[in-house]
Amino acid sequence: MAANNRDYEFDVEVDPEDLPTELEHTDLGAPSVIVKDLHVTYHVVGSRAKQAQGSGKPNILAKILSKGKSVTGGRTQIKAVRGVSFVARHGESIGLIGTNGSGKSTLLKAIAGLLQPSAGEIYVSGTPSLLGVSAVLMPDLTGERNVMIGGLALGLPKAEIEAKFDEIADFAGIGDAIYLPMNTYSAGMGARLRFAISTVSTPDVLMIDEALATGDASFREKSRIRIDKIRKEAGTVFVVSHSLASIKAMCSRVIWLDKGVVRMDGDPETVTEAYREFTKKL
Numbered sequence: 001m002a003a004n005n006r007d008y009e010f011d012v013e014v015d016p017e018d019l020p021t022e023l024e025h026t027d028l029g030a031p032s033v034i035v036k037d038l039h040v041t042y043h044v045v046g047s048r049a050k051q052a053q054g055s056g057k058p059n060i061l062a063k064i065l066s067k068g069k070s071v072t073g074g075r076t077q078i079k080a081v082r083g084v085s086f087v088a089r090h091g092e093s094i095g096l097i098g099t100n101g102s103g104k105s106t107l108l109k110a111i112a113g114l115l116q117p118s119a120g121e122i123y124v125s126g127t128p129s130l131l132g133v134s135a136v137l138m139p140d141l142t143g144e145r146n147v148m149i150g151g152l153a154l155g156l157p158k159a160e161i162e163a164k165f166d167e168i169a170d171f172a173g174i175g176d177a178i179y180l181p182m183n184t185y186s187a188g189m190g191a192r193l194r195f196a197i198s199t200v201s202t203p204d205v206l207m208i209d210e211a212l213a214t215g216d217a218s219f220r221e222k223s224r225i226r227i228d229k230i231r232k233e234a235g236t237v238f239v240v241s242h243s244l245a246s247i248k249a250m251c252s253r254v255i256w257l258d259k260g261v262v263r264m265d266g267d268p269e270t271v272t273e274a275y276r277e278f279t280k281k282l
Contacts (some may be wrong), residue, residue: 025072026252029090031125032205032236033111038120040081040106040260082260083120088205090125093227093237095268097244097275099282103260104240108207111238126204129154139183143174143193146182150197155276156194164200169248172196173219199226206230207238234274244272 004011081103088094096104111122112130136153137146147168149160169178172192174185182190198205206227227250231237239250247254247268253272256264258278264271 026091026232028092031087031123032090032092033088033106033125033128034121034123035087035111036085036121036123038081038084038107038110038122039079039118040110040115041118042078042080044076044078065091080260081110084257084260084262085115085120086255086262086265088238090236091231092253093231093239093251095247095254096238096257097242097247097254097272098257098263099279101259102257104257105209106260107257108209108238109242111205112207124205127155128205128207129198129203130207130209137182137194137197140181142181143169143172143178143185146193147178147197150194151200154198154201154203156201166199168193168196171222195223199230202230202233202235205236205238207240209240220269244276248272 001215040045040166084107085102096107106115108130110117111124111241112128113124114130136149138149141149142167147165148158148161151164156164170187172178172189172195174192177185178193182193185193208227227237227239231252237250239247241247251268254264254266255262256271256275264274
C-alpha cells in the first residue's frame with residue numbers, strides 16, 4: 001500500500017496552558033502490541049556518485065547520502081529501525097519522540113502492517129489503525145461521501161455510519177464544507193475530518209503520525225479528550241509529535257528513538273526532559 005506520509009498527519013499540538021495537571025489513571029489490560037528485536041531496512045538501488053577524478057576533496061553529496069547508510073554492489077541499505085523491542089498494553093497512550101530520521105514513522109508503519117520487517121517479530125491484538133481511513137478517502141468526492149467510505153473501511157455497518165454522521169460532522173467542525181469535494185479543503189480541514197472519521201469508534205490500536213498545525217486550540221483540546229477516551233475504553237494509542245507539551249498531555253508513557261534504536265522508555269516527564277537536554281546539544 002503506497003501513500004504519501006502527509007496523508008496520515010494530524011495536529012495533536014496542545015498549548016502549554018491547556019495541559020491537564022495530571023493524566024487520569026487507567027488500569028492497564030493485556031498486551032496489545034509486542035515488538036521483539038525489530039529491524040527494518042530499506043534497500044535503494046543505485047550506488048553513490050564517485051568522487052570526481054583529480055579532486056582532493058570528498059564529494060559532499062556522497063557524504064550526505066552515505067550518512068547512516070551502507071552501499072554494496074550498487075544497492076544502498078538504510079537501517080531505519082534496529083533491534084527495537086517493547087510491549088504495549090490496552091489502556092496505554094504511548095508517545096514516540098526523536099529527531100527527524102530516528103525511525104518513528106517506520107516503526108508505526110511496521111506495526112500497522114504497511115512495511116515488512118527485515119528481521120524480528122510483531123504481534124498485534126486486534127486491528128491496528130494508522131489514523132485508519134486516510135488511504136481510502138477520495139479527494140474528488142465530498143466530505144459526506146468520504147464519511148461513508150471511511151466508516152465502511154473501519155468495518156462499521158452502513159446504518160451505524162449514517163446514524164453517526166452528524167456526530168462526525170459536528171466534531172470535524174468544518175460546517176457546510178462537509179458537502180464539498182475534499183480537494184477544496186485546506187490541509188487543516190482535511191485533517192479534522194480524517195481524525196473525526198478515524199476515531200468515531202474505538203480502534204484496538206490507534207496510531208497518529210506527525211503533527212500538522214491547524215491553529216485551532218479548541219479542536220486540539222477536543223482531540224486530546226477523544227484520545228483519552230479511546231485509552232480509557234481499553235484501546236492503545238501511539239502518538240508521534242515533535243511537541244513535548246502534546247506528548248506530556250496525551251501520553252502515559254514515552255519511547256525515545258534515536259537512529260533506529262530505543263534510547264529511553266519510561267514516564268513522560270523523565271523521558272521528555274532527557275530528550276530536551278539531548279536536543280540542546282545538537
